[in-house]
Amino acid sequence: MTQSTSPDTTSGQDALPRQHRQYTIGELARMFEVTPRTIRFYEQEGLLAPRREGQKRIYHEKDRVRLKLTLRGKRLGFSLGEIREVVMMYDAMPDGNARQLRRLLEILADKRANLERQLEDIRLMRMELDDVDHRAREVLRGLGHEA
Amino acid sequence: MTQSTSPDTTSGQDALPRQHRQYTIGELARMFEVTPRTIRFYEQEGLLAPRREGQKRIYHEKDRVRLKLTLRGKRLGFSLGEIREVVMMYDAMPDGNARQLRRLLEILADKRANLERQLEDIRLMRMELDDVDHRAREVLRGLGHEA
DNA sequence: CAAGCACTTTACGTTAACGTCAACCTCGTC
DNA sequence: GACGAGGTTGACGTTAACGTAAAGTGCTTG
Numbered sequence: 001m002t003q004s005t006s007p008d009t010t011s012g013q014d015a016l017p018r019q020h021r022q023y024t025i026g027e028l029a030r031m032f033e034v035t036p037r038t039i040r041f042y043e044q045e046g047l048l049a050p051r052r053e054g055q056k057r058i059y060h061e062k063d064r065v066r067l068k069l070t071l072r073g074k075r076l077g078f079s080l081g082e083i084r085e086v087v088m089m090y091d092a093m094p095d096g097n098a099r100q101l102r103r104l105l106e107i108l109a110d111k112r113a114n115l116e117r118q119l120e121d122i123r124l125m126r127m128e129l130d131d132v133d134h135r136a137r138e139v140l141r142g143l144g145h146e147a
Numbered sequence: 148m149t150q151s152t153s154p155d156t157t158s159g160q161d162a163l164p165r166q167h168r169q170y171t172i173g174e175l176a177r178m179f180e181v182t183p184r185t186i187r188f189y190e191q192e193g194l195l196a197p198r199r200e201g202q203k204r205i206y207h208e209k210d211r212v213r214l215k216l217t218l219r220g221k222r223l224g225f226s227l228g229e230i231r232e233v234v235m236m237y238d239a240m241p242d243g244n245a246r247q248l249r250r251l252l253e254i255l256a257d258k259r260a261n262l263e264r265q266l267e268d269i270r271l272m273r274m275e276l277d278d279v280d281h282r283a284r285e286v287l288r289g290l291g292h293e294a
Numbered sequence: 295c296a297a298g299c300a301c302t303t304t305a306c307g308t309t310a311a312c313g314t315c316a317a318c319c320t321c322g323t324c
Numbered sequence: 325g326a327c328g329a330g331g332t333t334g335a336c337g338t339t340a341a342c343g344t345a346a347a348g349t350g351c352t353t354g
Contacts, residue, residue, distance in 0.1 A: 026300065036301085041342060055302055055349075069275065072268050077224040079340075090279050098290050101283050108280050115269050115276075121219050122262050128216065129262075132237050133255050136248045143245050173330070183331085188312060202319075202332055226310075295354105302349070308342085319332070324325105 023059040025050075031064075032071055042070060045080050047087060076118065078111075086111065170206040172197075178211075179218055189217060192227050194234060223265065225258075233258065 025036045042048050043057075047070050050057040066087060073083040089096070089104045096104070172183045189195050190204075194217050197204040206214075213234060220230040236243070236251045243251070 024300080035343080037344085038342065040302095045341090057301085072272060074341095075224070075268050076265065076272060077222070081340090086279070093279075093283060093286060096286065098287060101287050101290075104283050105280065108276050108283075112273070112276055115273060118223065118265070119269060121222050122266060125219060125223060126259070126262060129255050129259055132233065132240075133252065136240060136251050136255075139240060139243065140245060140248050143248075171331080182313080184314085185312065187332095192311090204331085221311095228310090297352100297354085299351085299353105300349105301351100302347100304346085304348105305344100306346105307344075310340090311338100313336105313338070315336085316334090317332100318334105319330105321330080322328095324327085 021061065023064060025057050025059070028059055028064065028067060032067060034071070039067065042067070042080070046084055047080060076115070078114075082111075168208060170211060172204050172206070175206050175211065175214060179214060181218070186214065189214070189227070193231055194227060223262070225261075229258075 023031075025039055029036045029039055039048065043050065048059075048063055048066055050059045050063050052058065069087065070080070070083050074080075085107055086104075089100065089107070092100065093104070170178075172186055176183045176186055186195065190197065195206075195210055195213055197206045197210050199205065216234065217227070217230050221227075232254055233251075236247065236254070239247065240251070
C-alpha cells in the first residue's frame with residue numbers, strides 16, 4: 001500500500017484548515033486507491049466537476065467528499081447513473097422546485113429499500129458462510145484424526 | 148409481475164414433497180424473474196449443472212437453491228467467478244483435501260470481511276440519505292409557506 | 295538544455311454479464 | 325398436418341466501467 005494520505009483524515013503537515021486544502025488528481029487517486037483515469041471518467045459521467053487552473057484539474061474538499069460517496073455507492077452495487085441521480089439532485093436542491101424535490105424523495109426511498117434488502121441478504125449470506133465454515137472445519141478435524 | 152410460483156415457497160398444488168419437485172428452465176426463470184438465457188449462462192459458467200431429459204434441462208431443489216444463492220450473491224456485488232469459488236468448493240468439500248479446505252476457509256473469511264465493510268457502508272449511506280431526505284422536506288415546507 | 299515527472303486529450307481495447315436473433319426440435323391439439 | 329408454446333444450440337451485439345497507448349504541455353532539477 002502506497003497510501004501517503006488517508007482519505008478521511010488530513011495529511012501529515014496540516015497547518016492548513018482542511019476546508020481550503022487542494023488536491024491534484026494524482027493525490028486523490030492515491031488516497032482512494034483508484035487510477036486518475038477513473039476519476040476523469042467520473043467527471044465525464046457528470047459526477048465530479050473540479051475547477052481548472054490552466055489545463056490542470058484542481059480538486060477541493062467538496063470534490064473529495066463526492067468521490068468518497070461515489071465509491072461507497074459503487075461498493076454497494078449502485079451504478080454511476082444511480083449515484084449521479086442522487087448527487088446531482090442534492091446539489092440542485094436549494095433552488096429545486098417542488099416536483100423535483102418530490103422526485104428526489106422517491107429516489108431516496110427507493111435507495112433505502114435497496115439497502116434494507118441488502119441488509120437481509122447480508123444476514124442470510126452470513127449464515128450460509130457460517131454453515132460452510134463449520135462443515136469445513138469439521139471435515140478438517142476428521143482428516144487430522146485419521147491421518 | 149407474472150409471478151406464478153414464489154421462489155421460496157412451494158407452488159399452489161403441492162401434494163408433492165418439494166424435495167422431488169422438478170422445474171423447467173422457464174419455470175425457474177419466472178420464479179426468480181430472470182430470463183432463461185441468464186440461467187443457461189450460469190450453467191455455462193459452471194454455477195449450475197442440471198440433469199438432461201433427452202435434450203431438455205431438468206432442475207431440482209438443489210439447482211433452485213444454487214440459483215437463489217447465486218442471485219443473492221449478485222445483489223451483494225459478488226462476481227459470478229467469486230460465487231463459483233464458494234459454491235463449487237462447497238460441493239467438493241466432503242472429499243476435499245486439507246489444502247483445499249484451508250483455501251476455502253480463507254475465501255470465506257474474505258467474503259465475510261467484505262460483508263462487514265458493506266454493513267458499515269450501508270450504515271453510512273443510510274445517514275446520508277436521511278440527511279438529504281430531511282433537507283429536501285424542509286425546503287419543501289418552505290416552498291409551501293411562501294406560495 | 296535535456297531529462298523526468300505529473301498532468302492533459304483522444305481514441306481504441308477489454309471484460310463481465312447478459313440480450314437478441316436465427317434456425318432447429320418436439321410436444322399436445324385443433 | 326399445420327401450428328403454437330415451449331425447449332435447444334450457436335453466434336453475434338450491447339452496455340458499463342474502466343484500461344491502455346499515443347502524443348502533447350509545463351515545471352523543476354541536475
